[in-house]
Amino acid sequence: MTLSLPGWQKRLLLILSALAVVALFALAFSTGRMSAAPTYPDTxxxxxxxxxxxxxxxxxxxxxxxxxxxxxxxxxxRAVAYDIATTQQQQAGQMYAWLEEWGLSQSSSQPRMQWMSAGSGDHGGMDMGAAGSSGSMLESDGRMPGMATDEQLDQLRAASGDDAARLFLNLMITHHLAGVDMAKAGAELGTTDQVRDLALKMQAGQQSEIALMRSLLDKL
Incomplete structure (x- = not known):
């Protein structure tokens, strides 16, 4: 037996069917957009x-x-110093912008370099226990490896001529060696292409600058 519906009911069913199709398309579109939304690193x-x-x-x-x-x-x-200043200033700006994009603060209560303790315990020869049994990678006075002390910076400001050149080259080679180790860890542990790509670029660039600075130091 075939059920015959009045015309208005048929029209209502058609409208309801059309609305259901629209709702399904809207749900699929919304789900697709949500799944495609970027995910950012946490703090x-x-x-x-x-x-x-x-x-x-x-x-x-x-x-x-x-x-x-x-x-x-x-x-x-002078050219080496200029290149280091401009390159690292630009890279620092990139990293500042990442944190802004990720909705994260520029500072954190997390200890410096604690992020390097994830995964492998050794990155590019850096000893995780270098500063003691706590496992901190910082120097005993809280500096990150390679960072000059305030006294060394004062000495550099007071020096001139070849003395300034020697002090700068020694300080910057030490600084770069630690920077290369940090870059190796960033390339290994980073989860974003932004971090991994820049870390690899830093590693190559600073290794090249170390070789050049060593040659300049030998000439002095």
Missing amino acids: TSADAGFARDMQAHHNQAVEMSLIVRDKVDDETL
């Missing part, structure tokens, strides 16, 4: 730790480079 991630700590490390390299550039006449050394 305790290696990505965030790398961005924060490498900014601080870079900022001191920029400071030392600007100090020595006005104290030496050697054009090669």
Whole structure:
């Protein structure tokens, strides 16, 4: 037996069917958009730790480079100092922008370099227990490896000529060696292409600069 519906009921069923199809399309579109939404690192991630700590490390390299550039006449050394200052200033700006994009603060209560304790306990030869049994990678006075002390920075400001050049090269080679180790860890532990790609670029660039600075130091 075939059920015959009045015309108005047929029209109502058609309208309801059409609305159901529209609702299904809307749900599928919304679900697709939600699944495609970008996910960002959280504040305790290696990505965030790398961005924060490498900014601080870079900022001191920029400071030392600007100090020595006005104290030496050697054009090669002046060019090296300028390149370090401009490159690391630009990279620090990139990392600042990442944290802004990720909705994270530029500072954290998390200890410096704690992000490097994830995964492998050794990164590029850096000893996780270098500062004691606590497992901290910081120096005993709280500095990150490679960072010059306040006294060394004062010595650099007071020096001139070849003395300034020697001090700068020794400080910056030490600074870069630690920076390379941090970059290796960033490339290994980072979860974003942004961090991994820049970390690899830093590693290659600073290794090249170390070789050049060592050759300049030998000439002195």
